[in-house]
Amino acid sequence: MIPTWLQIDYQRLVALGANKQLHHGLLLLGNQGVGSFDLAQQLAFDLLCLTNPMQACGHCKACLLNQSQTHPDYLLITPEKDTISVEQVRAISDFFVTSASYQGNKVVIIKNAESLTLSASNALLKTLEEPNSNRYLMLLAQNSAALPATILSRCFKVQLSVDLELAKSFISSLGIDINAPWVRAFLHRPQTLALWQQQEQINVIEDLYTMMMQSGMQTRHKQLLELFNQNPDYIDIFVQFYAQKLQTELLSNTLDIKRYQEKSQALLSFADKFKEVKGLNLSLQLNQLLKKLSYL
Template sequence: MMLPWLENVHQQLMVSFASGRFHHAQLFNGLEGVGKQLLVKQLADALLCVQAESLIACGQCKSCLLNQADTHPDKRSIRVDGQSIGVDEIREISEFMQHSAAQNGNKVVVLQQCHKMTTAAANALLKTLEEPSAGRYLLLTTEHVSQLPATVLSRCARSDVKVTDTAVAKQWLANLNINDYSWLSLFVKQPLLVEKWQADEQLGTIDLLYKFATEIKDSHNFSALVDIFSKDHALIGIFVLFLTEQLKQQLIAGMDFFVYQKAQQALTEFIHNSSKVLGLNLSLAISRLAFTLRECNK
């Protein structure tokens, strides 16, 4: 199943594939939750399928079955949960690319969050990018294309993956019965992130964060917030996004620009500090942030 907002990108890839201009290194840039992973998976399946028609996997051949079981010997997926992708991972890729393929002759490497490559890793990758072998494909994804070195960028074919028509994404979410949250418009371009929240039963928590963000100036008890953040650190970013959005609205409504900057600065500091602290200190950081925001609204 192709996500409706990915059809454009997929169409372009099919055209370049059919005309023999398909680049061996494809870079996909886009927000978290837009569907890069799914797109790259469908692409890898198609490249490895022994009877694929115009970049669509048949779903039935031996290659496709191996992919469905996630055991295809000609596919390698690198996804780093830590801070960086090191030179060892990249060397492993080049070595993998050099050996002959087991199935239809193609080999595919998926490198997710490639902006996490260290400088040494990026340099090591250059060799693979510069000397492509027939039937070897590298599929890279990133949420931060600006963090990639120009040397890597210039050697890839880049596709920007995004929701261009928000009505389409809204409808897709509505089909999942996700429609009546006041914050939904902020994430409509990251539909799979919202879908994941639903699957993880986190929609209520996100809603609570939104409520906290809109009422932070009047709140004094932040223990519920600390509880939420302690369980899932990534939610701090969501909370700050809600606060940032509010500030923007206040600026539009006439907030003094210097006051706005001061509040924005407090948010930046909060994000910076909260990545290091937990528990009691986190509670303190939230109180301090709330205090500053309160001062800014006087």
């Protein structure tokens, strides 16, 4: 289902497809939780429908195959071990050059396109530069700056965003209190909240926020480490919550600009190390961070 805040973007792309003007290479840019994949997948189903052009009927053989995730003319590429390899991109080329099973379109979606290795990006250029007819490639990414300029220049870019009022309505429909202070950090990622609720993580995240707002962070090392080892995604949430706390302290004049900058830098450095350094000693790095946040 297309989120309400993406309906305008979706209808615009559908109109382009109906008029045979849909670009063969789409780049959908949006934060995690904005609904980029839902939009791309619906477009793929529309393109593959055998009954209605650019409007999946939900009943034809192609639509039924899509619903069971077995359509032979649809390919989903996701990172393997944090990267998308050149071998995966070559598989896209092989997929596109073969005939469509139903004599129609073929569609590939690449999730987390920022994960393309340099060699994979170079290999993808040929597909973008020399497209076969009735072949559509959709790249999903959070930030265009993470992609090579050569890729960007060959794609039709769509920047996806969230209308805050629509997001609040959606979050309220989940039974989540939109006035809870921790929710503010995720209004631009409403589907992330839906996923957490589905996975029964909301209470844990609320507890994490409460912990962030309390004093004596250095004494929280054991609790935080257990959470981070349980689910590394909590590190990103911790960073967002603490950044929100620092902004609140700055605006209330309980933290001067110099200390705000130093603490923010320490927080970002910790987040970057976790993402970039393999085999990171998480316990040690967390202990060092908490010391800096406590004493800076």
